[in-house]
Amino acid sequence: MLDLQKRVNELHDLLNQYSYEYYVQDNPSVPDSEYDKLLHELIDIEAQHPEYKTSDSPTVRVGGEAQSSFEKVNHDTPMLSLGNAFDEDDLRKFDQRVRDNIGEVEYMCELKIDGLAVSLKYENGRFVQGLTRGDGTTGEDITENLRTIYAIPLKIKAPLNFEVRGEAYMPRRSFINLNEEKVLNEEQPFANPRNAAAGSLRQLDSKLAAKRKLSVFLYSVNDFTDFDATTQSDALNELDKLGFKTNQERKRVSNIDGVIQYIKKWTDKRESLSYDIDGIVIKVNDLSQQEEMGYTQKSPRWAIAYKFPAEEVVSKLLNIELSIGRTGVVTPTAILEPVKVAGTTVSRASLHNEDLIHERDIRIGDSVVVKKAGDIIPEVVKSIPDRRPQNAEIYHMPTHCPRCGHELVRIEGEVALRCINPKCQAQLIEGLIHFVSRQAMNIDGLGTKIIQQLYENKLIKDVADIFYLKEEDLLPLDRMGQKKVKNLLTAIEKAKDNSLEHLLFGLGIRHLGVKASQVLAEKYEIMDHLLEVTEAELVAIHDIGDKLAQSVVIYLENDDIRALIQKLKDKNVNMNYKGIKKAEIEGHPDFSGKTIVLTGKLEKMTRNEATQWLELQGAKVTNSVTKSTDILIIGADAGSKLTKAEKLGTDIWTEEEFANKQNEFND
Numbered sequence: 127m128l129d130l131q132k133r134v135n136e137l138h139d140l141l142n143q144y145s146y147e148y149y150v151q152d153n154p155s156v157p158d159s160e161y162d163k164l165l166h167e168l169i170d171i172e173a174q175h176p177e178y179k180t181s182d183s184p185t186v187r188v189g190g191e192a193q194s195s196f197e198k199v200n201h202d203t204p205m206l207s208l209g210n211a212f213d214e215d216d217l218r219k220f221d222q223r224v225r226d227n228i229g230e231v232e233y234m235c236e237l238k239i240d241g242l243a244v245s246l247k248y249e250n251g252r253f254v255q256g257l258t259r260g261d262g263t264t265g266e267d268i269t270e271n272l273r274t275i276y277a278i279p280l281k282i283k284a285p286l287n288f289e290v291r292g293e294a295y296m297p298r299r300s301f302i303n304l305n306e307e308k309v310l311n312e313e314q315p316f317a318n319p320r321n322a323a324a325g326s327l328r329q330l331d332s333k334l335a336a337k338r339k340l341s342v343f344l345y346s347v348n349d350f351t352d353f354d355a356t357t358q359s360d361a362l363n364e365l366d367k368l369g370f371k372t373n374q375e376r377k378r379v380s381n382i383d384g385v386i387q388y389i390k391k392w393t394d395k396r397e398s399l400s401y402d403i404d405g406i407v408i409k410v411n412d413l414s415q416q417e418e419m420g421y422t423q424k425s426p427r428w429a430i431a432y433k434f435p436a437e438e439v440v441s442k443l444l445n446i447e448l449s450i451g452r453t454g455v456v457t458p459t460a461i462l463e464p465v466k467v468a469g470t471t472v473s474r475a476s477l478h479n480e481d482l483i484h485e486r487d488i489r490i491g492d493s494v495v496v497k498k499a500g501d502i503i504p505e506v507v508k509s510i511p512d513r514r515p516q517n518a519e520i521y522h523m524p525t526h527c528p529r530c531g532h533e534l535v536r537i538e539g540e541v542a543l544r545c546i547n548p549k550c551q552a553q554l555i556e557g558l559i560h561f562v563s564r565q566a567m568n569i570d571g572l573g574t575k576i577i578q579q580l581y582e583n584k585l586i587k588d589v590a591d592i593f594y595l596k597e598e599d600l601l602p603l604d605r606m607g608q609k610k611v612k613n614l615l616t617a618i619e620k621a622k623d624n625s626l627e628h629l630l631f632g633l634g635i636r637h638l639g640v641k642a643s644q645v646l647a648e649k650y651e652i653m654d655h656l657l658e659v660t661e662a663e664l665v666a667i668h669d670i671g672d673k674l675a676q677s678v679v680i681y682l683e684n685d686d687i688r689a690l691i692q693k694l695k696d697k698n699v700n701m702n703y704k705g706i707k708k709a710e711i712e713g714h715p716d717f718s719g720k721t722i723v724l725t726g727k728l729e730k731m732t733r734n735e736a737t738q739w740l741e742l743q744g745a746k747v748t749n750s751v752t753k754s755t756d757i758l759i760i761g762a763d764a765g766s767k768l769t770k771a772e773k774l775g776t777d778i779w780t781e782e783e784f785a786n787k788q789n790e791f792n793d
């Protein structure tokens with residue numbers, strides 16, 4: 127091997143080792159100056175001999191070229207969230223559910239790190255891709271920024287292919303330093319370390335992200351096949367061995383009392399940590415028990431997040447303003463004397479409805495207790511009647527819409543007041559905002575302020591007008607430059623290609639959510655087919671209830687809506703479903719409907735390919751062997767899963783047998 131290549135390899139190994147000691151083990155063996163010296167040696171070599179620069183070189187820690195945007199990437203498996211528990215009672219109920227379901231369990235307690243979820247993909251032991259959670263299904267590719275985090279190994283200690291997930295965060299010290307610098311530069315400081323971490327990872331210039339001193343704790347493995355782990359505890363220990371940073375305060379406990387003790391300890395000690403936590407995550411430790419419990423649409427049934435009680439502060443209720451939503455619901459909003467709660471300044475909070483205002487005896491002029499529900503959404507908890515000024519006023523909702531003057535109605539069975547004027551401006555604007563939102567047409571850069579201006583300047587009256595916008599319409603708007611206009615028009619053009627379900631959801635048909643939009647798009651495929659549909663046909667579809675069926679038909683029969691759809695068609699907005707029709711896939715009879723586990727080293731295909739193929743056949747591919755596993759497919763060096771399958775009498779197939787079945791079907 128060339129001497130220079132040898133030196134480059136040596137430098138990689140040394141620099142990786144030093145980062146690991148410093149950032150993962152918190153135990154450096156050399157002074158910083160030694161690291162810097164070697165890094166500069168490597169930077170110089172790469173500058174003179176670019177052929178030695180690789181994407182996993184430790185020089186990527188300082189950042190690279192700026193990007194113009196982040197690519198959107200689908201997660202291999204959705205990134206879910208956790209159900210919440212707020213007190214001991216919630217925790218005991220969770221425990222009861224778990225034990226009713228799977229019997230006695232051991233729990234793993236972990237700190238709930240207050241940062242943002244990331245997924246890291248390794249191929250052949252090298253870090254190749256890092257994504258944000260995004261909407262759980264699709265995330266953004268922030269690989270370049272993640273590579274600058276020293277605690278993320280660029281290369282791990284075994285040539286594995288898998289994905290790990292964890293929380294990227296900004297340590298408190300880095301946060302304080304960053305904000306001090308921001309104040310010095312007369313910039314707006316970040317509200318809290320989580321916002322600072324999120325802001326840093328969204329930097330398009332990874333050189334800037336590199337300056338932000340982020341870190342990460344990994345807490346789960348997305349594919350256990352190459353792991354000899356039967357518990358969450360094993361999995362975390364394996365991650366440690368591979369060189370990942372996991373949180374060392376985790377603790378295994380044998381019952382819910384142990385969980386409650388752990389929570390008490392950390393409620394008192396959380397301030398002593400060098401990073402923010404917002405709760406404790408409790409997980410069933412045994413992986414096969416986890417699998418037995420399974421998942422809901424949104425979260426695992428085998429885990430829960432205990433949230434620390436929200437900080438409560440006192441403020442003054444200065445006024446109550448009304449806001450009108452997309453469906454005409456009129457919501458009272460508290461205008462508060464600004465106060466700092468859980469890291470941000472709060473001056474507005476939803477009061478939900480008139481009943482709640484009276485239940486909580488809240489009057490204008492009162493001193494009130496404010497907190498952030500789930501540490502995010504500001505809420506007025508109650509008033510403090512002892513401190514009530516004499517002129518405090520009892521609040522009554524108006525009888526007419528504050529925007530259009532139409533009479534407000536209270537629909538039977540609902541607490542909310544509604545403006546039922548379909549031409550109410552406030553509702554139309556909210557409808558436009560909904561149309562461009564992420565799960566609808568996802569038009570990047572078309573935010574609330576721009577929509578409002580466009581509407582007020584009469585440039586858009588309905589959602590179709592968005593596709594008729596021209597450069598000269600946008601340029602005169604506030605804070606709009608040539609480049610922004612170009613990006614916006616590109617985003618609008620791109621949205622025309624969205625699959626039908628996005629358009630359906632975006633239209634804002636009452637009761638039609640994301641999931642039902644998907645169901646309808648998949649079933650009817652073309653908008654024109656949907657225009658013909660009857661209520662009876664819709665009700666016959668699983669997942670579609672009476673109320674929704676009626677609402678869809680009434681909406682689509684309306685002449686104004688038909689004209690709107692034509693107006694969209696005239697601009698070539700796609701009206702077809704573009705996804706895969708699940709019903710059309712005729713799966714391989716040996717796999718369809720089966721629960722299958724893969725283990726050991728596969729030689730003929732990657733694990734991802736095998737999983738994708740099996741899923742296309744209608745199989746469910748899971749991580750650990752349980753009673754419900756139908757088939758275990760084994761590659762070379764299969765370990766504990768094979769032993770377990772043998773014990774349970776599960777069908778065991780070699781990779782060879784699996785490949786034969788595939789070929790037989792493909793021929």
Ligand code: IVH
Pocket residue numbers: 205206207208209236237238239240242243244292293345346407425426431
């Ligand atoms: S386990 C299915 N463990 O909390 C999701 N999450 O909704 C499994 N978080 O955004 C998550 N610390 O990013 C897990 N030790 C921990 C965690 C943790 C922080 C975050 C996670 C997610 C949120 C839960």
